[in-house]
Amino acid sequence: MHDRDTQLGGDVLVILRHPPHGSSWLREGLDAALVAAAFGQAVSLLFMGDGVMALAGGQGQGPLGQKGTAPTLDMLAMYDIEALYLESGALSALGLNRDALQLPAQPLEAADIANLIAAHRLVLTF
Amino acid sequence: MILHILNRPPSSSLTYREALASMGPEDRLLLIEDGVLGALPSQVRHFESVTGRLFALREDLAARGLDGHCDAAVQVVDVDGFVQLTEEADKTVSWS
Amino acid sequence: MRYALLVQGPPYSRQAAHSALRFARALLARGHTLESVFFYHDGVYNAARLAAPPQDEPHLVDAWRALHDEHGTRLQVCIAAALRRGLLDEREASRHGKTGHSVEPPFELTGLGQLIDLGLGCDRLVTFSP
Numbered sequence: 001m002h003d004r005d006t007q008l009g010g011d012v013l014v015i016l017r018h019p020p021h022g023s024s025w026l027r028e029g030l031d032a033a034l035v036a037a038a039f040g041q042a043v044s045l046l047f048m049g050d051g052v053m054a055l056a057g058g059q060g061q062g063p064l065g066q067k068g069t070a071p072t073l074d075m076l077a078m079y080d081i082e083a084l085y086l087e088s089g090a091l092s093a094l095g096l097n098r099d100a101l102q103l104p105a106q107p108l109e110a111a112d113i114a115n116l117i118a119a120h121r122l123v124l125t126f
Numbered sequence: 127m128i129l130h131i132l133n134r135p136p137s138s139s140l141t142y143r144e145a146l147a148s149m150g151p152e153d154r155l156l157l158i159e160d161g162v163l164g165a166l167p168s169q170v171r172h173f174e175s176v177t178g179r180l181f182a183l184r185e186d187l188a189a190r191g192l193d194g195h196c197d198a199a200v201q202v203v204d205v206d207g208f209v210q211l212t213e214e215a216d217k218t219v220s221w222s
Numbered sequence: 223m224r225y226a227l228l229v230q231g232p233p234y235s236r237q238a239a240h241s242a243l244r245f246a247r248a249l250l251a252r253g254h255t256l257e258s259v260f261f262y263h264d265g266v267y268n269a270a271r272l273a274a275p276p277q278d279e280p281h282l283v284d285a286w287r288a289l290h291d292e293h294g295t296r297l298q299v300c301i302a303a304a305l306r307r308g309l310l311d312e313r314e315a316s317r318h319g320k321t322g323h324s325v326e327p328p329f330e331l332t333g334l335g336q337l338i339d340l341g342l343g344c345d346r347l348v349t350f351s352p
Contacts, residue, residue: 011342015219017144028263028303035334041342049144087147114150117128122341123219124228125349126263133238133351159237185244205248212249212346213223222238222351
């Protein structure tokens with residue numbers, strides 16, 4: 001088990017609040033996370049609200065061939081981004097099951113989210 | 127203490143719930159831009175959990191004709207006070 | 223204190239960039255340093271050199287430029303976000319075979335790594351999103 005799972009800390013926390021495809025927020029947020037990791041920072045991701053849709057399985061390209069973000073999720077491990085969290089209420093609000101997610105992420109209650117934010121030097125919301 | 131900055135009104139956006147869910151017991155919340163609508167007496171109930179730690183930006187209230195119409199529970203600061211809030215905070219988190 | 227701002231809102235259709243500029247002036251007035259304004263997402267449109275708002279409206283491009291001229295604030299624009307939105311400096315325009323350019327100094331196209339550097343290196347990073 002990664003010790004960050006219990007300690008929640010790191011250098012950069014990227015909070016992803018938008019679902020894939022409807023805007024570039026998710027994609028540009030993930031880009032920021034990848035760059036921070038490439039620069040050697042310990043990066044955590046928090047999927048919040050509709051942002052948990054980023055983790056849903058079975059995503060595809062947009063109708064004009066827009067890339068979407070599912071392939072980027074597969075790259076996270078390569079960049080050593082392994083501290084993945086999600087807002088637990090957001091999954092149930094959308095009727096999503098954790099088993100159906102493309103990537104496992106640790107569910108957090110509100111108090112843990114506040115701790116997670118406090119435990120990172122830099123917090124970026126997208 | 128972390129300063130959270132919210133620019134969406136609770137009347138049309140649920141972003142405030144994400145901001146509130148992310149706040150620690152000492153954290154402060156500053157309403158700016160359309161977010162200042164949340165400072166109206168009819169809306170301020172949404173921010174009950176951060177009573178005493180709720181601020182609104184005077185210039186954004188004034189531009190909307192709302193200066194003086196805030197609920198008494200809201201502390202109104204000007205942009206200089208906004209900077210001061212960021213000085214006092216360890217860091218800031220923006221919600222939009 | 224050393225501040226940096228992250229601007230993600232476009233210059234006209236949303237208030238974010240105006241809020242950022244107002245905050246920038248206020249922090250300088252309080253004696254702080256503004257290291258850089260980093261433009262990302264639709265914030266990169268703030269660097270459009272051909273912006274021509276009516277004379278009785280705030281000219282954001284000029285106002286950002288004044289921050290640089292008067293206070294040495296760097297105006298850094300994410301190159302990946304900018305190129306996708308048609309914002310190219312002379313060098314990128316020629317590299318991509320375009321006849322004109324839409325970004326000029328003191329705005330500088332730069333990598334996203336600069337944002338991380340600013341966020342971790344400055345005392346405060348404040349984000350203004352649309």
